[in-house]
Amino acid sequence: MNLINYHPRASLSRRRRIVILLTGFIAGIIFLISGKTAVKYTSSDDYCKSCHVHPFAEQAWKLSTHYNNGSGTIVHCTQCHLPPEGHGYLYAKSKHGFKDLYGYLFKDSASINWEEKKLLENAKGFVYEESCKKCHQNLFPVTLSVNGGNAHLFYTTSNEPLNCINCHLNVGHYDRNALHAHDTLFGVSAAANKEVFAQPASVTEFKDFTENIPGTGVSFDMVALPGGTFKMGSPDDEPLRKNDEGPLRKVELSRFWIARTEVTWDEYLAFFRATGSQGRTEGQVVKMKNVDAISGATPPWGAPDQGWGKGKRPAITMSWHAASVYCQWLSKVTGKKYRLPTEAEWEYACRGGSQTPYFFEGNPKKLTSAGFLRKLLGPDTTGIGSRVVYQVNSSSKTKESASVKPNPFGLRNMSGNVSEFCLDFYSADTYKSDSTAVIDPKGPAKGKEHVIRGGSFKSDARDVRSASRDFTKTKPWLVTDPQMPKSIWWYSDCIDVGFRVVCETDTLVNH
Numbered sequence: 001m002n003l004i005n006y007h008p009r010a011s012l013s014r015r016r017r018i019v020i021l022l023t024g025f026i027a028g029i030i031f032l033i034s035g036k037t038a039v040k041y042t043s044s045d046d047y048c049k050s051c052h053v054h055p056f057a058e059q060a061w062k063l064s065t066h067y068n069n070g071s072g073t074i075v076h077c078t079q080c081h082l083p084p085e086g087h088g089y090l091y092a093k094s095k096h097g098f099k100d101l102y103g104y105l106f107k108d109s110a111s112i113n114w115e116e117k118k119l120l121e122n123a124k125g126f127v128y129e130e131s132c133k134k135c136h137q138n139l140f141p142v143t144l145s146v147n148g149g150n151a152h153l154f155y156t157t158s159n160e161p162l163n164c165i166n167c168h169l170n171v172g173h174y175d176r177n178a179l180h181a182h183d184t185l186f187g188v189s190a191a192a193n194k195e196v197f198a199q200p201a202s203v204t205e206f207k208d209f210t211e212n213i214p215g216t217g218v219s220f221d222m223v224a225l226p227g228g229t230f231k232m233g234s235p236d237d238e239p240l241r242k243n244d245e246g247p248l249r250k251v252e253l254s255r256f257w258i259a260r261t262e263v264t265w266d267e268y269l270a271f272f273r274a275t276g277s278q279g280r281t282e283g284q285v286v287k288m289k290n291v292d293a294i295s296g297a298t299p300p301w302g303a304p305d306q307g308w309g310k311g312k313r314p315a316i317t318m319s320w321h322a323a324s325v326y327c328q329w330l331s332k333v334t335g336k337k338y339r340l341p342t343e344a345e346w347e348y349a350c351r352g353g354s355q356t357p358y359f360f361e362g363n364p365k366k367l368t369s370a371g372f373l374r375k376l377l378g379p380d381t382t383g384i385g386s387r388v389v390y391q392v393n394s395s396s397k398t399k400e401s402a403s404v405k406p407n408p409f410g411l412r413n414m415s416g417n418v419s420e421f422c423l424d425f426y427s428a429d430t431y432k433s434d435s436t437a438v439i440d441p442k443g444p445a446k447g448k449e450h451v452i453r454g455g456s457f458k459s460d461a462r463d464v465r466s467a468s469r470d471f472t473k474t475k476p477w478l479v480t481d482p483q484m485p486k487s488i489w490w491y492s493d494c495i496d497v498g499f500r501v502v503c504e505t506d507t508l509v510n511h
Contacts, residue, residue: 042097048077051104054114063174075135080172083128092128116396118173119458120493124163127172132164151482160476166493167480177307183300187272200334203507206255211503214333216270221260222503223410227253230348231355233431234467238357240364244428245467251344252439257503258341258349261401261412262420263326265310268318271326272296274333294329297322297489301481306495312400314418314498320450320472322489323421323499336507340423343430343451343469344441345502350415350454350466352408357465358415359407360387367461379461388416390464394457398496415454415464418498422451426471449474456496472497 049058061067066075082092103112116122139152155162170178197212197219206226212219229252234245275296297318304317318326323340330338341349352359362383369379369391381392387407389399394416401412414420424430424443443451449471455464462468473494481492491497 043076043078043082043093045077048081051100052077053104054112054117057173060173060175064170064172065174066172068174075172079135080128080131081126083130084134087128087130096126113396116391119396120165120169123165123169127163127165129163132168136164147482150484151480154479154482160479162479167482175307177303183303186300186304187269187276200336203336206505206508209257211334211336213267213270213330215274218266218270220264220267222257223260224257225255225349225409227255228348229253230351230353232344232347232467234357234465238364238465238467240368240462240465241467242469244431244469246431249431249438251348251441253344253348254440255505256341256345257505257507258345258411259500259502260406260410262314262418262498262500263323264312265305265315266312268315268326269310271329275325275329294325294332296325296329298487300490301483301487301492304490306397308397312402313398314401314413316398316418316495316498317491318498319474319487319489319491320421326499327501330501337504338501339504340421340499341502342440342442343422343424343453344438346414346420346422346453347466349409349411350407352411354408354466357467358384358388359466360384362461364462364465369460370462384461384464388455388461388464389413389457390416390455390459390461391457392461396457398457413454415466416459417457418454418496419452419456419459419470420454421472421497421499422453424451425449426451426469452497458496 061077066080078093082096083089139156140149144152151167155164195217197214197216199212200214201209201211203209207224208222209224210219210221229250231248232251233248234241235248236246238245275294276299300317304315305313306316327338327340330336350359354360356362357364360383366380367382367384368374379392384390385393387405389404398417401417404412404416406412407414422443425445425447426449427433427444427447430443452470452472453468455468463470477491477494478486479493481487481490
């Protein structure tokens with residue numbers, strides 16, 4: 001034995017290191033096994049349902065094609081609501097898990113707006129594109145329809161950011177009101193009317209009147225607004241204003257009539273039934289040389305009313321073109337001059353004589369839902385809740401006009417419920433290029449998109465201010481329309497814009 005090279009302490013140190021290494025290795029294996037077991041357990045459908053207690057989620061899933069299909073394949077919760085492994089799976093699982101646990105422990109599920117969470121813009125945060133493509137690798141199977149092929153071709157070649165759920169929002173949770181096909185029966189049956197009007201209203205003086213649509217039992221109120229002068233836009237110090245709202249300009253308007261409410265489904269369907277072109281395709285557009293040649297909309301793609309109901313609710317999802325043709329038809333059948341309001345007329349009517357952010361008292365900074373504290377504590381709804389249908393009180397759908405108080409001119413839902421088309425082309429610099437006093441302005445002479453005003457049931461309090469401006473977005477609003485060419489009558493991807501009509505004083509028999 002070589003006593004010179006024998007070091008018992010060094011040997012003991014090596015043994016300790018080996019024991020520690022083996023212990024750590026075993027502990028790591030146990031951790032990995034238990035961690036994998038925990039991940040698997042917390043990814044099961046039963047575990048998901050223990051926290052996600054929103055009504056009908058399980059029933060809707062079992063009725064969907066992701067559960068109830070011919071192949072017998074079941075698509076589980078995490079296969080849609082988490083990305084695949086290698087695409088941030090654990091990060092997404094942790095992020096959603098902590099958020100869901102917080103909501104389960106500290107929120108009342110009955111107070112959560114589940115309808116809002118089902119909207120496309122919110123669903124995009126909980127359905128992962130990579131998960132869709134992992135299962136659906138062949139986007140052009142032999143069973144795909146022509147329209148489906150057109151849609152998938154658009155998806156694969158478009159420069160626009162698209163998601164599978166733009167078209168397939170309800171494949172994971174069935175919704176009987178969601179129709180992704182031509183609704184050829186839309187508006188076919190007319191509602192039973194107690195009275196059918198033979199003649200339109202006779203107007204001989206400038207005052208409020210009720211218009212009757214001949215051949216139907218449908219009528220609507222028109223409010224007489226005398227001419228006047230007001231400051232259009234918002235001042236530099238208005239809270240939460242946007243740059244396209246200024247500078248303020250002095251505008252003088254001639255008198256006009258404006259509808260008390262947005263055009264309802266009852267009103268719009270009277271037009272659709274009288275002019276609808278059930279057998280015509282989008283490529284067969286009829287040019288109108290005169291009012292006698294008016295040809296209306298082709299059948300819509302999907303359910304324009306979103307399953308919320310028609311009647312007195314505002315009509316939605318029609319295009320700006322369709323709204324303009326509606327005005328031409330209404331002019332023809334009533335013998336009056338109806339059209340969309342100019343942007344100046346719209347703001348004048350909305351303000352009701354006010355020059356404050358809203359037609360009622362209110363500070364946008366206090367009423368907005370934006371910001372961490374507002375989201376945590378909830379926004380102030382003082383004054384606005386009874387006058388505007390907006391994000392906080394809408395339950396993520398339109399409401400009838402009677403649900404809110406009128407503005408000082410007696411008009412309802414000028415702010416909120418649905419945004420409204422205006423006659424003008426949109427330009428962010430309109431006010432800058434025409435900042436001097438103007439009379440009856442009609443906006444730019446040309447443009448690509450049109451002004452919309454008023455905010456909607458989706459809008460934050462910031463965007464229902466009287467001066468807030470927006471514009472149509474034709475291409476994004478037609479993403480899920482698979483037709484070639486796409487519809488000129490219906491927006492497949494815009495559910496919160498409608499319109500109201502203006503009647504010109506040339507209508508007067510004696511004027």
